[in-house]
Amino acid sequence: MSRFAPILPELILSVGGTILMLVAAFAGRRGSRLVSWLAVALLLVVTVALIGAPSHAGPVYDGLIAADLFASFGKAIIFPASAVAIIAAHGWFEQDHEHSSEYAVLIVFAAVGMSVMVSATSLISLYVGLELQSLAAYVLASYRRTDERSAEAGLKYFVLGALASGILLYGISLLYGFTGTTNFTGIAAAFGREAPSLGLLFGLVFVLAGLAFKASAVPFHMWTPDVYEGAPTPVTMFFSTAPKAAAVLLATRLCIEGMGPATDAWRQIMIFAALASIFLGGIAAYGQTNIKRLLAYSSINNVGFALVGLAAAGAQGASSVLFYIAVYVVTNLGAFLCVLWMRDQKGQPVESIDSLAGLSQSRPGMAAALAIFMFSLAGIPPLFGFWPKLLVFQAAVAAGFAPLAVAAILGTVIGAYYYLKIIKVMYMDEPGEPYGRVREPVQGLLILLAALLISPLGYLLIGALGGLSDRAAGSLF
Amino acid sequence: MSGLPTLSILIALPLAAGAACLMVKANAARWIALIATLVEFALTIWLWQQFDPNGAQWQFAESQPVGGIIGWKLGIDGIALTLIALTAFLMPICIGASWRSIEKRVPEYMAYFLLMEALIMGSFSAQDLFLFYIFFEGGLIPMYLIIGVWGGAERIKASYKFFLYTLFGSVLMLIAMLYMRSVAGTSDIPALMAYNFPKGAQTFLFLAFLASFAVKLPMWPVHTWLPDAHVQAPTAGSVILAGVLLKLGGYGFIRFSLPMFPDGSAQFVPLMFALSAVAAIYTSLVALVQTDMKKLIAYSSVAHMAFVTFGLFAMNRQGIEGAMMVMLGHGLVSGALFLCVGVVYDRLHTREIARYGGLSDNMPGYALLFMVFTMASIGLPGTSNFVGEFLSMVGTYKASTWAAIAACFSTILAAAYMLYLYWRICFGTQRNADAAAMKDIDLREWWLLAPIAVAVFWMGLYPESFLKPMRNDVGRLMARMERLAPKGDSLPTPGHPAAAKAETHE
Numbered sequence: 001m002s003r004f005a006p007i008l009p010e011l012i013l014s015v016g017g018t019i020l021m022l023v024a025a026f027a028g029r030r031g032s033r034l035v036s037w038l039a040v041a042l043l044l045v046v047t048v049a050l051i052g053a054p055s056h057a058g059p060v061y062d063g064l065i066a067a068d069l070f071a072s073f074g075k076a077i078i079f080p081a082s083a084v085a086i087i088a089a090h091g092w093f094e095q096d097h098e099h100s101s102e103y104a105v106l107i108v109f110a111a112v113g114m115s116v117m118v119s120a121t122s123l124i125s126l127y128v129g130l131e132l133q134s135l136a137a138y139v140l141a142s143y144r145r146t147d148e149r150s151a152e153a154g155l156k157y158f159v160l161g162a163l164a165s166g167i168l169l170y171g172i173s174l175l176y177g178f179t180g181t182t183n184f185t186g187i188a189a190a191f192g193r194e195a196p197s198l199g200l201l202f203g204l205v206f207v208l209a210g211l212a213f214k215a216s217a218v219p220f221h222m223w224t225p226d227v228y229e230g231a232p233t234p235v236t237m238f239f240s241t242a243p244k245a246a247a248v249l250l251a252t253r254l255c256i257e258g259m260g261p262a263t264d265a266w267r268q269i270m271i272f273a274a275l276a277s278i279f280l281g282g283i284a285a286y287g288q289t290n291i292k293r294l295l296a297y298s299s300i301n302n303v304g305f306a307l308v309g310l311a312a313a314g315a316q317g318a319s320s321v322l323f324y325i326a327v328y329v330v331t332n333l334g335a336f337l338c339v340l341w342m343r344d345q346k347g348q349p350v351e352s353i354d355s356l357a358g359l360s361q362s363r364p365g366m367a368a369a370l371a372i373f374m375f376s377l378a379g380i381p382p383l384f385g386f387w388p389k390l391l392v393f394q395a396a397v398a399a400g401f402a403p404l405a406v407a408a409i410l411g412t413v414i415g416a417y418y419y420l421k422i423i424k425v426m427y428m429d430e431p432g433e434p435y436g437r438v439r440e441p442v443q444g445l446l447i448l449l450a451a452l453l454i455s456p457l458g459y460l461l462i463g464a465l466g467g468l469s470d471r472a473a474g475s476l477f
Numbered sequence: 478m479s480g481l482p483t484l485s486i487l488i489a490l491p492l493a494a495g496a497a498c499l500m501v502k503a504n505a506a507r508w509i510a511l512i513a514t515l516v517e518f519a520l521t522i523w524l525w526q527q528f529d530p531n532g533a534q535w536q537f538a539e540s541q542p543v544g545g546i547i548g549w550k551l552g553i554d555g556i557a558l559t560l561i562a563l564t565a566f567l568m569p570i571c572i573g574a575s576w577r578s579i580e581k582r583v584p585e586y587m588a589y590f591l592l593m594e595a596l597i598m599g600s601f602s603a604q605d606l607f608l609f610y611i612f613f614e615g616g617l618i619p620m621y622l623i624i625g626v627w628g629g630a631e632r633i634k635a636s637y638k639f640f641l642y643t644l645f646g647s648v649l650m651l652i653a654m655l656y657m658r659s660v661a662g663t664s665d666i667p668a669l670m671a672y673n674f675p676k677g678a679q680t681f682l683f684l685a686f687l688a689s690f691a692v693k694l695p696m697w698p699v700h701t702w703l704p705d706a707h708v709q710a711p712t713a714g715s716v717i718l719a720g721v722l723l724k725l726g727g728y729g730f731i732r733f734s735l736p737m738f739p740d741g742s743a744q745f746v747p748l749m750f751a752l753s754a755v756a757a758i759y760t761s762l763v764a765l766v767q768t769d770m771k772k773l774i775a776y777s778s779v780a781h782m783a784f785v786t787f788g789l790f791a792m793n794r795q796g797i798e799g800a801m802m803v804m805l806g807h808g809l810v811s812g813a814l815f816l817c818v819g820v821v822y823d824r825l826h827t828r829e830i831a832r833y834g835g836l837s838d839n840m841p842g843y844a845l846l847f848m849v850f851t852m853a854s855i856g857l858p859g860t861s862n863f864v865g866e867f868l869s870m871v872g873t874y875k876a877s878t879w880a881a882i883a884a885c886f887s888t889i890l891a892a893a894y895m896l897y898l899y900w901r902i903c904f905g906t907q908r909n910a911d912a913a914a915m916k917d918i919d920l921r922e923w924w925l926l927a928p929i930a931v932a933v934f935w936m937g938l939y940p941e942s943f944l945k946p947m948r949n950d951v952g953r954l955m956a957r958m959e960r961l962a963p964k965g966d967s968l969p970t971p972g973h974p975a976a977a978k979a980e981t982h983e
Contacts, residue, residue, distance in 0.1 A: 361582070375618060380644070381611035382596075387545075390607065390651070394546070397655040405655070409648040416644055420621070420637065428625040428633060463544020 006060050006067035009046045009075060010115050016042040017108040024101035032093075032101040036086050039104035043083040043111060050075055059121040063183040066121045073322055073472035074118030074249040077329050078242045082111040084333050085238035087442055088340055092234050093143075103143060107238065110136035114246035121257065123172045123182040123207075126250065130168070130214065133243055134161050140238065141231045153230025160223045161213070168210025174203030184258035192261035201265060207254070208269055214247035217307060218276035221300045225284075228296035233349060236292055237336035240299045241329045248306050252321050255310060256476045263313050270311035271404055277304030278411035285418040290351050291339055294418060295332070298377055301415050302328050305379075308408045309392035312399040318473035320395040323465060324388035327376075327454070331385055334450030335373040337443055338366055345436040353422060358431025367426045369451040376454045378419035379412050384458030391466075482539050483524060484551040484602045487561070488595050490517055495591030503583035507576060510587035514569040514594065521565035528558055530946045534953060535604070535667055546664055547611075550604040555946035556731055556801060557601045560724055563808045564601070566932065567720045568594050571713035573925050574816055578712060578823050579627060586627060589619040590713070597721055601728065606654045606664040613725060614647055620714070620722065628709040635709035642702040646692030653685035657737075670736040670957070683741030686734050694726030696786060697756035700779045707775035708828070712819030715771065719778050720812035724804045727785045731797070735789065736957050742790065743961035749790040750873075750880040757783040757887035765894040770818045770828045773898055774811060777854065780887055781807045781862075787884050788869035792962035796872025797951050798944060802865030805943060806853070806936055810862055813850040813929040817843070820922055821902075824915045830898065835907035840917045844903045846926045851899045853933045855892045861936035876963040 004011055020042070024035045050072050059066045086104045093100035113136065116129030138161060142154020176182050178199040179190035191200065213220040228236045255266050281301025288294040306328070309320035342350045360367040376385030389412065396405040453461070494513030498506040528536055538552035553561065571590060579586050596619070599612035617640055625636035658664045661672045674682060692699045703723075707715045735742050756779055764776035781803065788800030820843060821836070822828055837844035853860035856867075866888060874881035907913040918926070936943055 360585075380614060380618060382615040386611065386614075390655070391545075393652060394655045394658070397652065398659045402652060402656060405652050406649065409652055410645075413641060413645045413648055417637070417641060420640060423621075424625060424633060424636070427622055428636070459543055459547070462547065463542075466545045 007065060009049055009079070010112055012046050012049065013042065013108055013112045013115065017105055017112065020108065021102075021105045024105055027101070029101075032104075033090075035101040036089065036104040039108050040083045040086050042108060043079045043086075047076060047079040047083075050079075059183070059185070063185065064122045064125045065116070065119050067119060068475040069472040070249070070253060070322075070475045071115075071119035073326075073468065074246065075115050077245050077326055078114045078118065079111060081242040081245070081329050081333060082107050082114075082238065084337075084446060085234055085242070087446065088237055088337060089232075089234040090443070091438070091440055092232065092340070103140070103234075106136045106140050110140070110238075110243070114242055117246045117250045118253070120250065121184045121253070123175060123184075123187075126254070127165075127169065127172060130247075130250070131165065133246065134165065134214075137161075137239065137243060140235045141227055143235060144232050147232075149230040150232060151230075153227045156223055156230075157227045164210050164213035164220065167206050167213070171203045171206025171208075171210060174199055174206060178203060184254065187258045188260050191259055196262050196265060200262075204259060204262060204266060205269065208251070208266060211247060211251045211254070212273055215244060215251060215303050216296075216300055217273040217303050218280045218300065219273075221277065221280070224300055225288075225293045225296040228299075229290055229293045229351075233292065233336065233340050233351075236295075237333065237340070240295065240332050240336065244299065244303065245325045245329050248303065248310075248321065248325055252310055252318055253476060256313065256318055267311050267313060270307050271401075274304045274307035274311055275404070275407055275411070277301060277307065278408055279304075279414065282411055282415035282418075285415070288418070289353055291342070291353050291356075291422075292351055294353065294422075295335060295339070298415075298419075299332065301411070302332075302377065304411070305389055305392055305408060308404060309395050311404065312392070312395035312401060314395070314399060315470070315473050315477055316398055317392075317395040318476055319466075319469045320388070320391040322469035322472055323391050326465060326469070327384060327388045327458075330450050330453050331373050331376050334369065334447055334454065335377065337447045337450070338370040338373065340443065341366060341435065341438045341440075343436050343438060344433070347436055350435070353425055355432060355435075356422065356425045357429040359426040359435075361431050362434040366447075369447050371423050371426060372451050372454055374419040374422050378416045380416065382456045382459075384454045384456065384461075387459065387462060482551075483520070483527075483537050484539060484553065484598075485549075487517065487520060487524075487598045487602070488551075490520070491591040491595040491598070495588040495595070498584045498587040498591065501584060506584040506587045507572070510572045510591060511569060513591060514565070514572055517594065518565040518569055521562050524553075525558060525562055525946070528553075528555070528946055530555060530949060534950065537602075538604070540604075546658060547607045548605045548664070550608065550665065551599075551602045552604045552667075553602050554950045555948070556728070556950050558946050559801065559805055559943055560721075560728055561598060561601050563724070563805055564594065564597050564721045566928075567716060567808065567812050570812070570816070570925050570929065571716050573921060574716065574819055575711065575713045576921060578819065582626065586623070589623050590717070593619040593623075593717065597725070600725055604666045606658065606666060606669070609666070610647075610651055610654060613729075614644070616722065616725075617643055620718065623714045624706060624710045627711045627714070630709075631705070632709045635705040638702045639706040642699070643692055646699070647689040649685040650689035653682045657682065666732065670732075672737070674738060676740045679738040679741030680744060681741075683734055683738045683745060686729065686738070687745070690726040690729040690734065691752075692726075693729065694723055694782050694785065695779060696752050696782070697760060697779065698752075700756070700760065703779060704772050704775040707778075707815075708769060708771045712815060712822065715775075715815040715819075716812040719775075719815060720808040723778065723782060724808055727782070727789070727800060727804045730786070730789050731801070731954065735792070736954055739958035739961050742958070743792070743963070746790050746792070746876070746963050749786055750877055753783040753786040753790075754880060754883035756780060757787070757883050758890065761887050761890035761894060765890065765897065767894075768830055770821075770830055770898070770902075771815065772828075773830075773894060774814045774818065777891065777894065778807070778811050780891065781811070781854075783887060784866050784869045784884060787873045787880055788865075790963075791869075791872040791876035791880075792958055793872050793875050794951060794955055795868045795875070797954060798947070799865050799868025799870070799872050801947055801951075802936070802940060802943065803862065803869055804865070806861030806865045806933070809929050809932050809936070810850055810853045810860075813846075813926060813933070814854060816922075816925055816929075817847045817850060820918055820926075821915065825912060830901050832909055833902045833912050834905045834909065835903070835913065836915070837903040838907060839913055839915060840903075842923070843918045846918070846930060847899065847903060849930050849933065850926075851895045853937070855895050856888055859934065859937045861933045861940075863937055864940040874967060875965045877965065878967040
C-alpha cells in the first residue's frame with residue numbers, strides 16, 4: 001500500500017473520475033448536478049489528502065514522479081481551482097439544456113493530468129501529464145458544440161496545441177538523444193558535465209517553446225485570446241487558472257531541477273518571454289471590448305511577471321513564482337466568477353465591457369469585488385496582488401537583474417491602463433441596462449472569499465504563504 | 478509613551494468610519510464622516526500634546542511583524558507630526574465643504590475620503606519602506622475615484638492622467654527600495670536613515686526616488702497632471718490634493734532622499750535649483766494668464782512648491798525649516814483658496830474669472846476672507862507663508878545667489894497674479910447680474926474658512942509653535958548632510974581695507 005502513497009491524489013482522482021463517468025452515463029441529464037457536486041467533493045477530499053502525503057519523497061518509480069512539497073503546493077492550487085471551475089458551471093450549461101455531467105468528469109481528468117505535470121521528474125511523465133490535461137481541455141473548449149465560437153475555439157486550441165506538443169516532443173527527443181536519459185536529474189548531470197552542445201541547446205529551446213505555449217507566454221500566446229473568448233466562460237475560467245499554474249510550475253521544476261547547470265542558457269529565453277509577455281499583454285489589451293478577451297491578455301501579462309521570478313532563478317526566484325501563481329489563481333477565479341454573473345435579464349451571458357457601465361450603482365457589491373480583482377491584477381497597493389509582484393521583483397533585484405525588474409515594473413504602468421478602464425466603466429459611467437439577478441449563493445460566497453483574500457487582509461497571510469512557498473521551492477534544490 | 482497604539486488607531490478610525498458610511502444613507506454618512514474626522518482631529522491634538530519635542534526622535538513607535546520583508550512599523554517624529562496635524566485639520570473642512578455640493582452617491586464619496594485620510598496618516602507614520610510604499614500608492618485609488626466620479630466635465634481624462642502619471646513616477650522608487658533592502662538588509666526607515674549607501678548607488682537611488690517625489694510634489698516639468706486634476710476634482714478633492722497629497726512629495730524628500738542619499742542629493746543640487754527656478758518663474762507667469770480660477774491656483778501651487786525644493790536642497794537649517802513651513806502654510810492657504818473658489822462655484826457653477834466681478838459689494842464677508850488668503854498666498858508678513866518663504870529664501874541665498882533671485886521673482890509674480898485675480902473677482906464693476914445677486918457666505922462656509930484664517934495668522938505671528946516639534950529632527954537631518962551643503966557664492970569674505978592713516982590737513 002505504501003508503494004502507492006506518493007500518488008495517492010492521482011489514484012483517488014482517476015478511480016473517482018472513472019466512477020463518476022459511469023454515474024454520468026447512467027444518470028443522464030438528471031444526474032448532472034449530483035455528478036458535479038460529487039466531483040467537487042472528490043477534489044476537496046484529495047486536497048485534504050495532500051496534508052498526509054509524504055512531503056519529501058524524492059523521485060519514485062524509477063524517477064518518474066516526485067511527491068515533494070513543490071508538487072503538493074502545486075496540487076493545493078490546482079485541485080481547489082478545478083473544484084471552483086466545476087461550481088462555476090452551475091446554472092450555466094443547464095440553461096441551454098446541455099448535458100453538463102461530462103463537464104465535471106473532464107475537469108477531474110484534467111486535474112489528474114495537471115497533478116502529474118507538477119510532480120513529473122521525467123520527460124515522459126511530463127509529457128503524459130501534459131497531454132492528459134490538454135486532451136480534456138480541447139474537449140472542454142468546444143463544450144458548447146452548438147455554438148460556433150465554442151467549436152472554433154476548440155478546433156483552434158486543438159490544432160495549435162497539437163503543434164506545440166509536437167515541438168515539445170521534438171525537444172524531448174533531442175534531450176533524450178543527447179543525454180541518454182529522460183530523468184531530470186540525469187539531464188541536469190549531462191548539462192553539468194560540460195558546456196551544453198548544440199543539440200542539447202536545441203532540445204532545451206524546443207521543450208521550453210512547447211511549455212511556453214501551454215503557459216501562453218509570448219511568442220506562443222496567439223491562441224489565448226481566441227480560445228478564451230470562444231470557450232464557455234466557466235471553461236475560460238478554468239483555462240486561465242489551474243492549467244496555467246500547472247504549466248508554469250512544470251516549467252519551473254524542469255528549468256531548475258532538470259536544467260539547473262544550464263541556467264544561463266534558459267534564462268535568456270525566460271527574460272525575453274517575460275518582458276515580451278508583459279508588454280504585449282499590456283499593449284494588446286488596449287483596444288479590447290470583450291471582457292474575456294481582455295482577461296486573456298491580462299493572463300498573458302501576468303504570466304510574464306511570474307516568469308520574471310523564474311528568470312531570477314535560485315530558491316528565492318522559485319519561491320516568488322509559487323507565491324505569484326497562488327495569488328494570481330485566486331484573483332483570476334474571483335474575476336471570472338464576476339464575469340459569470342454578467343448576464344442580461346433573460347439570463348443570457350453578456351461579454352462586452354460596456355455592459356458593465358454604472359455597475360457600482362446597480363450592483364455595488366459585485367462592482368466592488370470586480371474592482372478589487374482588477375486593481376489587484378494591476379498590482380496596485382494596498383491590494384494583495386501587489387505583494388507577489390513585489391516578490392518577483394525582489395528576486396530579480398537580488399539575483400542582480402535590476403534592469404529586468406525596472407523594465408517589468410514599467411510594464412505594470414502600461415497594464416494599469418486597461419484595468420483602470422474597467423473600473424472607470426463600472427464607477428464613472430452612467431448606468432446602462434442592469435444585469436439580471438443570479439441566484440448562486442455558493443458562487444457569491446466564493447467571490448466574497450476571493451475578494452477578502454485579495455483585499456489588504458491578505459497581507460496577514462504573507463508569513464504563512466511565504467513560508468510555505470519558500471519550503472516548497474526549497475524542495476527543488 | 479502610553480501603551481495605546483495611537484497611530485494604529487489614527488489609521489483604523491477613518492477606515493472603520495468609511496466602512497460604516499457605506500452602510501447608511503446620504504445624510505447619516507455625512508454626519509459619520511464629520512464626526513469621525515473631528516474625533517481624528519481631536520486625537521491629533523492629543524498626539525501633539527503628548528509629543529515631547531526634546532524626547533526621542535521616534536515617538537509613539539509600534540512594531541508588529543507581519544511576515545516576509547514587511548512589518549507593521551509605525552512611529553512619528555516632529556516633521557511627520559506637523560503634517561499629520563495638517564491632514565487632520567483639513568479633513569473635517571473637506572467634509573464640510575462637500576456637505577451640500579455633493580449630492581450623488583454621498584456614502585461612497587465619504588467612504589473614499591475617509592479611506593484617503595487613513596492612507597495619508599499611514600504614509601506619514603510608516604516606518605517600514607514597503608509599508609510606506611503601500612500607503613503612498615494606495616492613496617491613488619480613492620483620489621482616482623473621487624476625481625473620476627464627482628469631477629467636472631473632463632474628469633475621466635484628468636483621473637487617468639493623475640493615476641498613470643503618479644504611478645509611473647512611483648514604480649521606479651519600488652525597485653530602488655528593493656535594492657536598498659537587498660544591500661542594507663533591512664527595510665526599517667530609521668535604520669536606513671543612518672545607513673551609508675555606496676556613493677555610486679546613491680546617484681541612481683536618488684534619481685529613482687526623485688522620479689516619484691518630483692511627480693508628486695510636483696516639480697517642473699512633470700507638473701502637467703496637476704492643473705488637470707485640480708480643475709476637474711470636486712472642491713474638497715482639490716483641497717486635499719493641494720493641501721496634503723502634494724506634501725507627500727516634500728515629505729518624501731525630507732524622509733528619504735536627503736538623509737538616505739546625502740551624497741546623491743548633494744550631487745544634484747544644481748539640477749534641483751535649476752528645476753525649481755524654472756518652476757518658480759515659468760509657472761508663475763503661466764498662472765498670470767489663466768482665465769480659470771482653479772487652474773490659476775493650481776499653477777500657483779507648483780510655483781510655491783518650488784520654495785520647498787529650493788529650501789530643502791539648500792541643505793541648511795533655514796532652508797529645511799523654511800521648506801517645512803512653506804508646506805504647512807501652503808497646505809492651509811491653497812486649501813482655503815480652493816474653498817473660496819468652491820464657494821462661488823457652488824453659486825454660479827463656473828470657474829471662469831471673467832464671469833465674476835465686484836463681489837466685495839454683495840459678498841463682503843467672502844471678500845474679507847478671500848483677501849486674507851490672497852495676502853497669505855503672496856506671503857505678506859504676519860501670515861503663514863511669509864515665515865516659510867522668508868526662511869526658505871534665506872537658506873537658498875546662503876547656497877546660491879542666483880537661486881535666491883529666482884525665488885524672489887517668484888514672490889513678486891505671486892503678488893501680481895494673486896492681486897490680479899482678487900481684483901478681477903472682488904473689485905471692479907459688477908458686470909454680471911447673476912454674479913451680483915449672489916448671497917454672502919453662510920454660517921457653514923464661515924465655519925469652513927474662519928478656522929483656516931485663524932491658523933494662517935497663528936502660523937504667521939507665532940511660528941514657534943510649529944517649529945518647535947521639528948527643531949531637533951531638522952538638527953538630526955543637518956548632522957547627516959551638513960558637510961555636503963553647497964558652498965554659497967555670496968558669503969561675506971573678509972576684505973583687506975587699507976590701514977588707517979592719519980589724514981593730513983592742509
